[in-house]
Amino acid sequence: MGLPNAGKSTLLNSILGEDLVITNPKAQTTRHRIKGILNNENSQLVFSDTPGILESSAYKLQETMMGAVKSSLDDADLILLVLDGQYPKTEQFKEQISSLSCPVIVVMNKADLVENQETLNNHVLEAKKALNTEHVVVASAKEGFNVSKIVNKLIELSPEHPPFYDGDLVSDESVRFLVSEMIREQILSQYKKEIPYSVEVSVTNYNEKKNIDEIYATIYVERESQKGIVLGKGGSAIKNLGIFSRKRIEDFIKKKVFLSLTVKVKKDWRSDDQQLRYFGYLKK
């Protein structure tokens, strides 16, 4: 758990050694609870990546995102609280952390961006005191610094239990879902202002062929004007989006991809229960 942009998803990818979940400098990148599984010789850790905690919700979508945080916390044996080491805002979590019954490990992330060692040391001391925990690890998810230390701590503090998942599975999410997220990741990178927040992506068809996977996806926007922006002049923006998305997906599935993107308007989908259910944000 942590605030938007603290580096939760980057940390999960670094732990897994794979770009499973999407990351971006824009806040509110993660919208769902997404599981990632780390299998070691004698252990299995099941992580839930969660959306960043918001103080208030302007859209129904954000309410469902906070529901995903809550369900993850309710299920967890251990909590990893990821803080931005530059501005840890420890006090903000004091009450919530004290109400949890499971152990909490605090990750003082983005250590590479904190220039002064003394500042970092002070942030660690403050976190230990405010959150009443000995488990504070200074780390950089982006550079992989101290990531194995976090994993070792998690294994040490985890309860013993038979594995939940078989073998080498890295996630129980469908490839369709992961692919739609990767397209959304490229939208976050390539479009400005409200576009990334107004967009949802859904894979409508996935045909696995011998040497190539054919993927058809629809990008939903809230208004007609946004459709024009996503397409760009003469379709130039969506063409670019297709190129970068295809590359991202190919790197992940390690196979050639044919990708076709369509844009549709679903008016005000972020505030509409029926649409949110359709996109998997609300239980059926």
Ligand SMILES: Nc1nc2c(ncn2[C@@H]2O[C@H](COP(=O)(O)OP(=O)(O)OP(=O)(O)O)[C@@H](O)[C@H]2O)c(=O)[nH]1
């Ligand atoms: N320099 C530096 N950047 C980092 C580090 N960890 C994450 N970042 C960057 O911080 C930004 C946010 O990272 P995310 O992993 O998407 O953050 P998040 O907490 O999952 O954000 P939400 O999903 O919006 O809640 C990205 O641009 C990352 O590259 C780090 O240790 N050092």
Ligand SMILES: [Mg+2]
């Ligand atoms: Mg995230």
